Amino acid sequence: QVQLVQSGSELKKPGASVKVSCKASGYTFTGYAMNWVRQAPGQGVECMGWINTNSGNPTYAQGFTGRFVFSLDTSVSTAYLQISSLKAEDTAVYYCARYLGSVRSLDSWGQGTLVTVSS
Protein backbone atom coordinates (compact mmCIF):
# COMPACT_ATOMS: atom_id res chain seq x y z
CA GLN A 1 0.00 0.00 0.00
CA VAL A 2 1.06 3.59 -0.52
CA GLN A 3 3.02 4.99 2.40
CA LEU A 4 4.76 8.28 3.00
CA VAL A 5 6.97 8.28 6.07
CA GLN A 6 8.46 11.56 7.24
CA SER A 7 11.43 12.29 9.45
CA GLY A 8 10.99 13.16 13.09
CA SER A 9 10.38 16.40 14.93
CA GLU A 10 13.04 19.07 14.88
CA LEU A 11 13.92 21.85 17.32
CA LYS A 12 16.03 24.57 15.74
CA LYS A 13 17.32 28.00 16.66
CA PRO A 14 16.49 31.06 14.60
CA GLY A 15 18.84 31.39 11.64
CA ALA A 16 19.52 27.66 11.41
CA SER A 17 18.44 25.31 8.62
CA VAL A 18 16.37 22.16 8.64
CA LYS A 19 15.82 19.36 6.14
CA VAL A 20 12.68 17.26 6.33
CA SER A 21 12.51 13.95 4.48
CA CYS A 22 9.55 12.07 3.07
CA LYS A 23 10.17 8.45 2.07
CA ALA A 24 7.66 6.90 -0.29
CA SER A 25 6.84 3.24 -0.71
CA GLY A 26 4.20 1.09 -2.33
CA TYR A 27 4.18 2.86 -5.69
CA THR A 28 6.44 4.16 -8.44
CA PHE A 29 7.92 7.29 -6.88
CA THR A 30 8.64 9.08 -10.14
CA GLY A 31 5.09 8.64 -11.39
CA TYR A 32 3.41 11.15 -9.09
CA ALA A 33 4.13 14.72 -8.07
CA MET A 34 4.87 15.42 -4.43
CA ASN A 35 3.34 18.38 -2.67
CA TRP A 36 4.45 20.04 0.54
CA VAL A 37 1.84 21.47 2.91
CA ARG A 38 2.36 23.64 5.98
CA GLN A 39 0.14 23.92 9.04
CA ALA A 40 1.05 26.52 11.63
CA PRO A 41 -0.15 25.90 15.20
CA GLY A 42 -3.92 26.20 15.41
CA GLN A 43 -4.17 27.26 11.78
CA GLY A 44 -5.39 25.79 8.51
CA VAL A 45 -3.38 24.00 5.89
CA GLU A 46 -1.61 25.76 3.05
CA CYS A 47 0.16 24.34 0.05
CA MET A 48 3.81 25.37 -0.19
CA GLY A 49 4.23 23.99 -3.69
CA TRP A 50 5.21 20.77 -5.36
CA ILE A 51 7.99 18.96 -7.12
CA ASN A 52 7.84 16.99 -10.32
CA THR A 53 9.40 13.69 -9.24
CA ASN A 54 10.23 12.79 -12.82
CA SER A 55 12.11 15.95 -13.82
CA GLY A 56 12.97 17.29 -10.37
CA ASN A 57 11.46 20.65 -11.30
CA PRO A 58 9.98 22.44 -8.25
CA THR A 59 7.12 24.93 -8.17
CA TYR A 60 6.78 27.20 -5.15
CA ALA A 61 3.66 28.96 -3.94
CA GLN A 62 3.69 32.65 -3.15
CA GLY A 63 5.33 33.18 0.19
CA PHE A 64 7.51 30.11 -0.13
CA THR A 65 10.26 31.33 -2.39
CA GLY A 66 13.86 31.99 -1.45
CA ARG A 67 14.31 30.10 1.81
CA PHE A 68 12.42 26.96 0.84
CA VAL A 69 13.87 24.25 -1.39
CA PHE A 70 12.27 21.04 -2.60
CA SER A 71 14.58 18.24 -3.72
CA LEU A 72 14.60 14.53 -4.45
CA ASP A 73 16.69 11.42 -4.20
CA THR A 74 14.91 9.08 -6.58
CA SER A 75 17.33 6.26 -5.78
CA VAL A 76 15.71 5.97 -2.35
CA SER A 77 12.24 7.28 -3.31
CA THR A 78 12.59 10.25 -1.00
CA ALA A 79 11.54 13.88 -1.26
CA TYR A 80 13.07 16.61 0.85
CA LEU A 81 12.05 20.02 2.10
CA GLN A 82 14.85 22.30 3.23
CA ILE A 83 14.20 25.57 5.00
CA SER A 84 17.08 27.96 5.61
CA SER A 85 17.41 31.05 7.82
CA LEU A 86 14.66 29.74 10.07
CA LYS A 87 12.34 32.19 11.80
CA ALA A 88 9.96 31.71 14.70
CA GLU A 89 7.05 31.94 12.27
CA ASP A 90 8.31 28.82 10.46
CA THR A 91 7.19 26.81 13.48
CA ALA A 92 4.64 24.44 12.00
CA VAL A 93 3.84 20.89 11.02
CA TYR A 94 5.04 20.14 7.52
CA TYR A 95 3.36 17.43 5.47
CA CYS A 96 4.32 15.78 2.22
CA ALA A 97 1.41 14.55 0.12
CA ARG A 98 1.16 12.66 -3.15
CA TYR A 99 -0.80 14.25 -5.97
CA LEU A 100 -2.94 11.72 -7.82
CA GLY A 101 -3.71 13.15 -11.23
CA SER A 102 -6.68 10.88 -11.91
CA VAL A 103 -8.54 12.48 -8.98
CA ARG A 104 -6.75 15.84 -9.11
CA SER A 105 -6.16 15.78 -5.35
CA LEU A 106 -3.78 14.67 -2.61
CA ASP A 107 -4.64 11.05 -1.97
CA SER A 108 -1.84 10.03 0.41
CA TRP A 109 -0.17 12.04 3.14
CA GLY A 110 2.85 11.68 5.36
CA GLN A 111 2.32 11.75 9.12
CA GLY A 112 3.74 15.27 9.38
CA THR A 113 6.95 16.68 10.82
CA LEU A 114 6.84 19.30 13.55
CA VAL A 115 9.53 21.93 13.15
CA THR A 116 9.90 24.21 16.15
CA VAL A 117 12.02 27.34 15.87
CA SER A 118 12.93 28.79 19.23
CA SER A 119 15.93 30.36 20.87
Added chain:
Amino acid sequence: EIVLTQSPGTLSLSPGERATLSCRASQSISSSYLAWYQQKPGQAPRLLIYGASSRATGVPDRFSGGGSGTDFTLTISRLEPEDFAVYYCQQSVTSPLTFGGGTKVEIK
Protein backbone atom coordinates in the same frame (compact mmCIF):
# COMPACT_ATOMS: atom_id res chain seq x y z
CA GLU B 1 -4.98 33.04 -7.67
CA ILE B 2 -8.21 31.25 -6.86
CA VAL B 3 -9.32 31.94 -3.29
CA LEU B 4 -11.59 29.46 -1.54
CA THR B 5 -13.80 30.78 1.26
CA GLN B 6 -15.38 28.26 3.60
CA SER B 7 -18.37 28.88 5.81
CA PRO B 8 -19.27 28.71 8.54
CA GLY B 9 -16.00 28.79 10.44
CA THR B 10 -17.47 26.56 13.12
CA LEU B 11 -20.56 24.36 13.05
CA SER B 12 -21.93 23.18 16.40
CA LEU B 13 -24.15 20.16 16.00
CA SER B 14 -25.22 17.02 17.83
CA PRO B 15 -24.58 13.43 16.73
CA GLY B 16 -27.26 12.32 14.33
CA GLU B 17 -27.80 15.79 12.90
CA ARG B 18 -27.11 16.84 9.33
CA ALA B 19 -24.10 19.02 8.55
CA THR B 20 -23.85 21.25 5.50
CA LEU B 21 -20.51 22.93 4.80
CA SER B 22 -19.95 25.55 2.12
CA CYS B 23 -16.95 26.35 -0.08
CA ARG B 24 -17.07 29.35 -2.37
CA ALA B 25 -14.47 29.98 -5.06
CA SER B 26 -13.39 33.46 -6.16
CA GLN B 27 -13.92 32.42 -9.77
CA SER B 28 -15.76 29.62 -11.50
CA ILE B 29 -13.95 26.29 -11.47
CA SER B 30 -14.72 22.94 -13.03
CA SER B 31 -16.13 20.55 -10.46
CA SER B 32 -13.42 18.08 -11.51
CA TYR B 33 -10.90 20.22 -9.65
CA LEU B 34 -12.62 20.51 -6.26
CA ALA B 35 -11.83 18.20 -3.36
CA TRP B 36 -12.69 17.93 0.33
CA TYR B 37 -10.50 16.70 3.18
CA GLN B 38 -11.13 15.79 6.81
CA GLN B 39 -8.56 16.45 9.52
CA LYS B 40 -8.73 15.18 13.07
CA PRO B 41 -6.49 16.52 15.85
CA GLY B 42 -2.93 15.28 15.58
CA GLN B 43 -3.53 13.65 12.22
CA ALA B 44 -2.80 14.48 8.61
CA PRO B 45 -5.70 15.51 6.41
CA ARG B 46 -7.53 12.67 4.69
CA LEU B 47 -9.06 12.87 1.22
CA LEU B 48 -12.84 12.52 1.44
CA ILE B 49 -14.28 13.78 -1.82
CA TYR B 50 -12.73 14.46 -5.23
CA GLY B 51 -14.26 15.81 -8.40
CA ALA B 52 -16.72 17.67 -6.13
CA SER B 53 -18.92 14.62 -5.62
CA SER B 54 -16.94 11.36 -5.80
CA ARG B 55 -16.14 9.65 -2.52
CA ALA B 56 -12.57 8.48 -1.98
CA THR B 57 -11.90 4.86 -1.15
CA GLY B 58 -13.35 3.82 2.19
CA VAL B 59 -15.36 6.99 2.78
CA PRO B 60 -18.83 6.25 4.22
CA ASP B 61 -21.82 7.14 2.10
CA ARG B 62 -23.13 9.58 4.71
CA PHE B 63 -20.58 11.98 3.16
CA SER B 64 -21.67 13.60 -0.07
CA GLY B 65 -20.39 16.50 -2.12
CA GLY B 66 -22.08 18.72 -4.64
CA GLY B 67 -22.11 22.05 -6.36
CA SER B 68 -20.69 23.68 -9.44
CA GLY B 69 -19.20 26.92 -10.69
CA THR B 70 -18.26 28.89 -7.60
CA ASP B 71 -20.40 27.20 -4.94
CA PHE B 72 -19.72 23.77 -3.53
CA THR B 73 -21.04 21.89 -0.52
CA LEU B 74 -20.05 18.96 1.65
CA THR B 75 -22.94 17.27 3.42
CA ILE B 76 -22.75 14.77 6.24
CA SER B 77 -26.20 13.23 6.40
CA ARG B 78 -26.09 12.00 10.00
CA LEU B 79 -23.14 12.94 12.15
CA GLU B 80 -21.30 10.12 13.83
CA PRO B 81 -18.99 10.78 16.80
CA GLU B 82 -15.94 10.24 14.59
CA ASP B 83 -17.06 12.94 12.14
CA PHE B 84 -16.33 15.82 14.49
CA ALA B 85 -13.26 17.30 12.85
CA VAL B 86 -12.07 20.10 10.59
CA TYR B 87 -12.94 20.01 6.91
CA TYR B 88 -11.07 21.73 4.09
CA CYS B 89 -11.94 22.26 0.46
CA GLN B 90 -9.16 22.42 -2.11
CA GLN B 91 -8.87 23.43 -5.76
CA SER B 92 -6.40 22.11 -8.28
CA VAL B 93 -7.29 24.27 -11.30
CA THR B 94 -4.23 26.40 -10.72
CA SER B 95 -0.81 25.33 -9.60
CA PRO B 96 0.11 25.27 -6.80
CA LEU B 97 -3.23 24.08 -5.48
CA THR B 98 -4.93 26.03 -2.69
CA PHE B 99 -7.10 25.22 0.32
CA GLY B 100 -9.99 26.97 1.96
CA GLY B 101 -9.65 28.16 5.54
CA GLY B 102 -11.53 25.20 6.97
CA THR B 103 -14.78 24.52 8.83
CA LYS B 104 -14.65 22.98 12.27
CA VAL B 105 -17.55 20.67 13.05
CA GLU B 106 -17.82 20.48 16.82
CA ILE B 107 -20.09 18.69 19.24
CA LYS B 108 -22.90 20.88 20.53
